[in-house]
Amino acid sequence: MSSTQVEQLQGVVIRFAGDSGDGMQLTGDRFTAETASLGNDLSTLPNFPAEIRAPQGTLPGVSSFQLHFAQDRVLTPGDRPDVLVAMNPAALKANLGDLPRGATIVVDTDAFGKRNLAKVGYASNPLEDDTLESWHVHGLPLTSITVEALGDFDLTRKEKERAKNMFALGLLSWLYTRPLQGTRAFLKAKFAKNPEILEANLTALMAGYHYGETTEDFAHRYEVAPATMPPGRYRNITGNTATAYGLAAAAQRSGLPLVLGTYPITPASDILHALSGLKRYGVTTVQAEDEIAGVGIALGASFGGALGVTSTSGPGLALKAETIGLAVATELPLVVIDVQRGGPSTGLPTKTEQADLLQALYGRNGESPVAVIAPATPSGCFDAALEAVRIATQYRTPVILLSDGYLANGSEPWQIPEVAELPDLRVEFATEPNATDAKGRPAFHPYVRDPETLARPWAVPGTKGLEHRIGGIEKADGTGEISYDPDNHDLMVRLRAAKIARIADTIPDLAVDDPDGDAEVLILGWGSTYGPIASAVRDVRLAGMKVAQAHLTHLNPMPSNTGDVLRRYRRVIVPEMNMGQLALLLRGTYLVDVQSHTQVRGLPFTSSDLADVIAAAVVGDAPKTVDPDDTGALDDGADDLPADDAPVAAPNESGANA
Amino acid sequence: MTTIDLGFPGSGGTHGVPRLAPDALPQTKKDFTSDQEVRWCPGCGDYAILAAVQSFLxxxxxxxxxxxxxxxIGCASRFPYYLDTFGMHSIHGRAPSIATGLAVAREDLSVWVVTGDGDALSIGGNHLIHALRRNVNMTILLFNNRIYGLTKGQYSPTSAEGLVTKSSPLGSVDRPFNPISLALGAGGTFVARTMDSDRAHLTATLKAAAEHRGTSFVEIYQNCPIFNDGAFELIKDHEQAQARLMHLVHDQPVRVGDHHVVIRDHHDGFEVVGQRSADASRIVVHDAHAEDPSQAFALSQLDGPEMTHVPMGVFRAVSRPTYDDQVRGQVAGAVAARGGRADDSDLGSLLAGKDTWTVS
Incomplete structure (x- = not known):
């Protein structure tokens, strides 16, 4: 046994990186589960290429999984890893730029042969020259030790090599004193039908663990004490799973069947996968022929009195636009999940972005208002799904839920809610005629509205006496007959808008976190930027500065007090992973000169970058300000990009004037 | 009204849909006629189809x-407004997908799609073929007038090559779809053709389509008196029809007019010959129930731009499990396997998953 010292750490950021076929996502998932079971708070960020198997050993093929765990509140997956596990030269090269000096690097030396080095343009072996002199490098022949450990197994060399990710997991589990029971149970379930592969994986896992214990390569191992979190029962959950579970819970709480009509698209497909396994919860999934059919099926189901849901990502939302417009006109409930990714067009399918906000609000012909909500965290997707169903069914309207790639695949601990405390979503269908016809007989008028919500009745086929026709042609107020009357159209456009505006009566005020109540700078975000913003705010406050934070989860309508909150602060900063879409809305709606801070790199903000932006605003000498005379310039532009690896300078109007 | 029986056993197309009580007053055409003023052009074939549907329902x-x-969307798509049933006038080409969602969600509804040649075969082609492939329990009525009417006269995907229209002043160079061949190719389980002006045949076809469980596809030749008048005149004219109209009746020889039959020629093709001179062993007997759709497809291909021979009737009617029944079956199976729909305690277990920890 080694006489390794155990050192206590506040928190650690680990990044596992390898070829997309190396099993890095699985390794990360398992390490996360081990960490969760120890009671650390955590946050994860998978990052993988769109290609399922990009050419082996190349930079485009690098897949990584980052995990941040700590003994206090974790708000982001971490800006920069303390530890990088690199399975080959490509993984090293692709990630080295993110590594702070002094960080630890664990590499598989077996993968550093001439060919692999050449593939990524290393002229000499970085393990042998001075490339890595600023980091702690642990080079070990991961592949050959794994193969050796599996010497007795009746497996090909290739199969044995494949278990090297388990060896790495075992080693890291030893290094950070993580328990292995969970992973062992997981492997037993996963490979129940293949005992030889199961034993090989278990052996590799334990071999890695014992390697740490018996070699003297590692002078320290580390412990991270459990975090202080509110008492309760927890699990770890990703945004996509939380979305799917939220929808299933909504079906249960409403007592309605749920029909998901959808077409597979990254990064939304996991919602389909999860829901297709929840048939017992009254969930039907239809994998449609295309995006348009997906939403058509959902709308048809809604017409029939089910919860119609469709899930997609940005390009799919574009295709669904016309049908969402039909749902606006027919005033039927419809939930549209958009897991945003980098755009335009195919863009960056596996990367995150928030650039569908304006598409969600305005991406349809005509005046076509819909409700838009956006969860702030992976577990928040659960509540957002329930809220989407509440608004859709209560107001008979499409609701677009804007998740994104970061929330969808990222995970965090979630305090498991009590089912009985979830919102009551029961709905009432129309059952009786609500009018009389010209001859004084009972009749049903589909566009007679509830005076409070302005919603029209949900009158489902099969209800005697309520036969009626709806459709995309403008309808007469009340009777629902086709109407081309100019005044009626003006009225209907305004009624549809007023109905959406009234949703604000049922949503909470925008809460502001301003501990002393005297901050002059407000940082306002929406959606998945919550974690990096909150983390940056915490750092700035620790440095003694005052800053207020608020976060929008309802984007249309916004909370009633939004304008008041914005006007209360001398300066309002709005960070977004787009070119300033919320900023445009806030300026247009509230006439407040918000300062937009943007990044569109397919990656979440780092909290340190945001902390710099906030700090600069607080001390009053922001590095760049929006020219007050140039109201069209919303974006600070290229100056916002990190100096070291800015991809392409963003087109920047204000930069020239600043 | 004369009725003809096409000879198909009812196969449960409306199984699961509530029926009128036996002692209820019988319904009439009036019960299915809404109070909306019908707004098609005078002389439009749609009037005849509407009257037939209202009388048949x-x-x-x-x-x-x-x-x-x-x-x-299209002239035909105004249809639901004139029927006093539930209805949705949706968007261009998408009716089959909306109907699919409705049929999946509600076993107790009789679902009908009304569409046209542009709506179903152009902008909505994808949804049409996938509805047919899945065999969702619904009846699709495709009003084929071989022209775009609502947009005022451009050529459609069923317009003949060379047709001069507003958008093809030198004649259309688009090759038309044969809707029957397309439906058969997509795996349609019930594929039929009928005509607006033949009320008895139209009604019988509607009946057979409604009784079929699965996607019933009915192409209805419909005259547009404004933009493509007389498109089907060759088969509406009694004398011409004698030479051109081919009658498909299950288990009967395929006849042309009253005096000719179709035989297999020596190259395994079709030949139309006088009934009296026909070699009885080579007469083609129509088998709409054949699992192999080859003969139905070959018959559908006889219909060309010259309308030399135009087959009418049910090309194919075979039984295959429907998509919506199977989807509901999977849900019901999953519910039954665990002794009922999930309750709050099941939901609690789902949310918790297998890997939890407690902070006290």
Whole structure:
């Protein structure tokens, strides 16, 4: 046994990186589960290429999984890893730029042969020259030790090599004193039908663990004490799973069947996968022929009195636009999940972005208002799904839920809610005629509205006496007959808008976190930027500065007090992973000169970058300000990009004037 | 009205849809006629189809509120407004997908789609073929007038090559679809053709289509008197029809007019010969129930731009499990396997998953 010292750490950021076929996502998932079971708070960020198997050993093929765990509140997956596990030269090269000096690097030396080095343009072996002199490098022949450990197994060399990710997991589990029971149970379930592969994986896992214990390569191992979190029962959950579970819970709480009509698209497909396994919860999934059919099926189901849901990502939302417009006109409930990714067009399918906000609000012909909500965290997707169903069914309207790639695949601990405390979503269908016809007989008028919500009745086929026709042609107020009357159209456009505006009566005020109540700078975000913003705010406050934070989860309508909150602060900063879409809305709606801070790199903000932006605003000498005379310039532009690896300078109007 | 029986056993197309009580007053055409003023052009073939549908629906014996008509965009798609059932006039080409969602969600509805050649075969082609492939329990009525009417006269995907229209002043160079061949190729389980002006045949075809469980596809030749008048004149004219109209009746020889039959020629093709001179062993007997759709497809291909021979009737009617029944079956199976729909305690277990920890 080694006489390794155990050192206590506040928190650690680990990044596992390898070829997309190396099993890095699985390794990360398992390490996360081990960490969760120890009671650390955590946050994860998978990052993988769109290609399922990009050419082996190349930079485009690098897949990584980052995990941040700590003994206090974790708000982001971490800006920069303390530890990088690199399975080959490509993984090293692709990630080295993110590594702070002094960080630890664990590499598989077996993968550093001439060919692999050449593939990524290393002229000499970085393990042998001075490339890595600023980091702690642990080079070990991961592949050959794994193969050796599996010497007795009746497996090909290739199969044995494949278990090297388990060896790495075992080693890291030893290094950070993580328990292995969970992973062992997981492997037993996963490979129940293949005992030889199961034993090989278990052996590799334990071999890695014992390697740490018996070699003297590692002078320290580390412990991270459990975090202080509110008492309760927890699990770890990703945004996509939380979305799917939220929808299933909504079906249960409403007592309605749920029909998901959808077409597979990254990064939304996991919602389909999860829901297709929840048939017992009254969930039907239809994998449609295309995006348009997906939403058509959902709308048809809604017409029939089910919860119609469709899930997609940005390009799919574009295709669904016309049908969402039909749902606006027919005033039927419809939930549209958009897991945003980098755009335009195919863009960056596996990367995150928030650039569908304006598409969600305005991406349809005509005046076509819909409700838009956006969860702030992976577990928040659960509540957002329930809220989407509440608004859709209560107001008979499409609701677009804007998740994104970061929330969808990222995970965090979630305090498991009590089912009985979830919102009551029961709905009432129309059952009786609500009018009389010209001859004084009972009749049903589909566009007679509830005076409070302005919603029209949900009158489902099969209800005697309520036969009626709806459709995309403008309808007469009340009777629902086709109407081309100019005044009626003006009225209907305004009624549809007023109905959406009234949703604000049922949503909470925008809460502001301003501990002393005297901050002059407000940082306002929406959606998945919550974690990096909150983390940056915490750092700035620790440095003694005052800053207020608020976060929008309802984007249309916004909370009633939004304008008041914005006007209360001398300066309002709005960070977004787009070119300033919320900023445009806030300026247009509230006439407040918000300062937009943007990044569109397919990656979440780092909290340190945001902390710099906030700090600069607080001390009053922001590095760049929006020219007050140039109201069209919303974006600070290229100056916002990190100096070291800015991809392409963003087109920047204000930069020239600043 | 004369009725003809096409000879198909009812196969449960409306199974599960509530029927009128036996002692209820019988429904009439009036019960299915809405109070909306019909706004098609005078002389439009759609009037005849509407009258036939309104007259036919009572005979299904279904509760009116359990019948739903879904349409897309085009002249034909105004249809639902004129029927006093539930209805949705949706968007261009998408009616089959909306009807699919409705049929999946509601076993107790009789779902109908009304569409046209542009709606179904151009902008909505994808949804049409996938509805047919899946065999969702619904009846699709495709009004084929071989022209775009609502947009005032451009050529459609069924317009003949060379047709001069507003958008093809030198003649269309688009090759038309044969809707029957397309439906058969997509795996349609019920594929039929009928005509607006033949009320008896139209009604019989509607009846057979409604009784079929699965996607019933009915192409209805419909005259547009404004933009493509006389498109079907060759088969509407009694004398011409004698030489051109081919009658498909299950288990009967395929006849042309009253005096000719179709035989297999020596190259395994078709030949039309006088009934009296026909070699009885080579007469083609129509088998709409054949699992192999080859003969039905070959017959559908006889219909060319010259309308030399135009087959009418049910090309194919075979039984295959429907998509919506199977989807509901999977849900019901999953519910039954665990002794009922999930309750709050099941939901609690789902949310918790297998890997939890407690902070006290």
């Amino acid at each position: 009572p005979s299904l014996g279904l509760a009116r509120e359990n019948i739903v008509f879904v349409s897309g």
